[in-house]
Amino acid sequence: MSKVVLITGTSTGLGQSLAAKMAELGYVVYATMRDLAKAAPLLEVADRGHSLRVLPLDVQNTATIQNAVDTIIREHGRIDILVNNAGAGFVKTTEMAIEAEMQWVMDVNFHGVVRCTKAVLAHMRKMRSGRIINISSVGGLVGQPFNELYCAAKFAVEGYTEAMASYIQPSFNIQFTAVEPGGIYSEFANSVLSQLQADGGLAEGDYRGVFEQYLGGIQQRTPEQTARLYQTAEQVAQVVLEVVESDDPPVRVRTSSWANEFCAYKTDADPSGKAQQKMVIDTMLHANH
Known part of the structure; x- marks a missing residue:
């Protein structure tokens, strides 16, 4: 029986590539995105006879998440895999960021993960089976200049993933993984660079020197350095x-x-996070072992 997969943020980049690849391998794929006008590449995959359906889903809108999950459960009775891929970059100093931007970057990159996870969790728990993969970033492990708010949101994803893996996985056989890319050649990366170059406010005042160092470092990478950093x-x-x-x-x-x-x-002491997971389970759920 083919496994049923829900993937968020599939209009471009990683989400689009993953949805197409999984459909071609025989998974039943529900590819979701905010703007269905960007669905054409994935609809072409479906037209080739693969099991791929595009649904509207905005990770900031609980009703759209629930509608998508309800549709999948109605049509297949289960969701085996959730890939929380939707996210957005944000490059701006804390002093420059306005309140609405601070709330937005956390809502898209972290709260969206929690909303989608919450929507599928009861169905997976009932099956005593499931897999939830959260697309994080190296920015979820290492803070970086001018990316502090984005990094904070991804750090939150990391903590959330670890915590869920510590008790949901051993209790209900629902496995959690945070996937941590470096750079990805995509519309995501291009939009962040465009934001950097367009936002002149970052280059003013006391931040100007360090900002020019940061932007210069990006612009001066050799093709070999770029090829190592980006996938x-x-x-x-x-x-x-x-x-x-x-x-x-x-x-x-x-x-x-x-x-x-x-x-x-x-990460060198525990590259996969499995040793830390075991330690937490043994320390905090010891009564059940």
């Missing part, structure tokens, strides 16, 4: 697929050698 969406999708198909998935995984090097001080 294609297809390469990252392959790592996600390996997590999906693993019998014993990691709690966290980086998607490239560069990402592993960048996060080494945080």
Whole structure:
């Protein structure tokens, strides 16, 4: 029986690549996005005879999440895999960010993950089976200049994933993994760079010097350096697929050698997060073991 997959944020980049790849491999894929006008590439995959359906879903809108989940349950009776991929970059100093922006970056990147997880959890718990993969970032492990609010949201995703893995997984056989890419060649990355270059306010006042250092570092990368840092969406999708198909998935995984090097001080002692997971379970749920 083919597994049923719900993926958020599939209009471009990693989400689109993953949805197409999984459909081609025989999964029953529900690819979701805010703007169905961007659905054409995935509809072409469906037209080739693969089981892929596009549904509207905005991770900031609980009603759209519930409608999508209800549709899938009505049509298939279960959701085996949730990939929380939808997210948005944000590059601005804390002093420059307005209240609405601070709320938005956390809502899209963290609260959206929680909303979608909450919507599927009861169905997976009933089955005593499921897999939830949260697309995080190396920015969820290592804070970076001018990315503090985005990093904070991804740090939240990391903590949420670890906490859910500590008791939902052993109690209900629902496995959680945070996937941590470095750079991805995508509309996401291009939009962040465009934001950087367009937002002249960052280059004024006391921040100007350090901002120019940061932007200059990006602009001066050699092709070889860029090739090490960035992956294609297809390469990252392959790592996600390996997590999906693993019998014993990691709690966290980086998607490239560069990402592993960048996060080494945080991850070398426990690259997969499994040792920390076991320690937490043994320490805090010891009465059940």
